[in-house]
Every structure is written in C-alpha cells, then in structure tokens.
C-alpha cells in the first residue's frame with residue numbers, strides 16, 4: 001500500500017517536455033487500451049433484449065412472459081462481429097449478441113438456431129437439459145431431457161450466481177449439431193439449423209455469466225477450451241436479469 005507520506009518522499013525528477021509528452025501518450029494509450037479491454041467484456045456490445053410478449057399465470061402467480069432468439073455459428077461472420085467477422089472470423093460464435101437482457105420474475109422462452117456441426121462433449125453431464133421449465137427442451141420439435149453427448153455442437157449454460165446476493169439461475173441446454181456434410185441452405189452461408197426451444201424462469205434482478213461447455217474452440221487450443229471458448233462475444237457472454245425498464 002502506498003501512503004501519502006510515501007508519495008511526498010518520491011524522488012524529485014526533472015522531466016523534460018518531451019518526456020512529459022511521452023508519459024501523457026503512454027498514459028493515454030493505457031486508458032484507451034483498458035477501455036477497449038472493458039469493451040470486450042460486454043458492456044459496449046449491442047444489448048440483446050428479450051422481447052416482452054405478455055403475462056403468464058403460473059402456480060406461483062402471474063409473471064412476465066418474454067422471448068429470446070439466439071443462434072450459434074461455425075464462424076463469426078453472422079453475429080455481433082459484423083459481416084467481416086471481426087478479429088477472429090474463423091472462431092465459432094453466438095449471435096446476434098452475447099450481451100443479453102431478460103426481465104426479472106419472468107418466464108423466458110428461448111429459441112436457439114444452431115448452424116454448426118457436432119463436437120462430442122467431454123462430459124455427458126452437459127448432454128442433459130437442466131433448469132428449464134418442465135425439465136426438458138424441444139429438439140427440432142421433439143421434447144427430450146437429454147441428447148446423445150456425441151451429437152452436441154454447443155451448450156447454452158448459465159452459471160450460477162457470481163455473488164451470494166443473487167438468486168440461483170442454473171440453466172444448461174445442449175444444442176445438437178447439424179450434419180457435418182450438410183449443404184448450405186438456399187440463399188444462406190450455412191446449412192439449415194437444428195432448432196432448440198426451452199423456457200426458464202427468472203427471479204429477482206441479477207447479473208450472470210453464461211457460456212458454452214462443449215469443447216468447440218478448435219484444435220489450436222488446449223482440449224478445445226481456449227480461444228472463442230474463453231472470450232466474451234464468442235462462446236461466452238453476460239446475462240442481466242431485470243433492472244432498466246423491466247416490465
């Protein structure tokens with residue numbers, strides 16, 4: 001720890017105008033660089049808001065009903081990184097954004113269209129649907145509580161609370177892959193997607209982190225878990241519950 005007295009004892013050094021300008025430039029670079037770094041943490045990415053579509057009566061009262069549409073891609077050409085793919089065009093990605101907002105005290109109906117082929121799960125734990133309303137999901141229209149671990153391309157997994165003051169929000173749903181040799185759909189850069197729908201219940205306000213737990217990061221990273229798997233904006237993101245104009 002630096003105390004005020006230590007600051008006053010700092011060596012007195014004469015700094016030339018050129019040196020001072022350099023110090024300012026370096027300081028500015030640090031500030032700008034840190035700002036860019038924070039931007040990658042999600043705050044500056046486009047906020048993807050679940051759409052409030054009405055109210056629903058449940059056994060525990062009337063709650064807000066909202067819908068959320070996501071997609072997973074074999075690259076980064078269709079999500080928040082723009083048509084050029086940004087810094088890592090070949091990284092697998094979620095879209096249209098990984099910075100998600102959903103209302104508090106609500107049922108959120110999620111639809112995820114997956115355009116990527118499978119990478120077998122390391123752990124069959126993530127082949128099971130967890131934390132959804134009814135304990136299952138619809139996989140291309142068929143209800144199931146688990147899928148074959150070898151068929152999974154990605155998962156949508158909300159971590160539990162980052163602080164003890166937030167309610168639990170354990171949700172994990174596997175996303176089966178499309179066939180590796182599937183042709184692109186007409187007019188699309190991707191095959192017809194596998195479609196997974198599920199609902200989860202939110203409680204009071206909170207801020208969470210979610211990510212994919214399928215080792216989809218590519219062979220250039222340790223066990224497929226580096227690169228896009230550890231980077232917000234690709235296979236990880238934030239989930240804000242409530243606040244703002246929550247209905």
Ligand SMILES: [Cu+2]
Pocket residue numbers: 092153154155212213214216217235
């Ligand atoms: Cu993934």
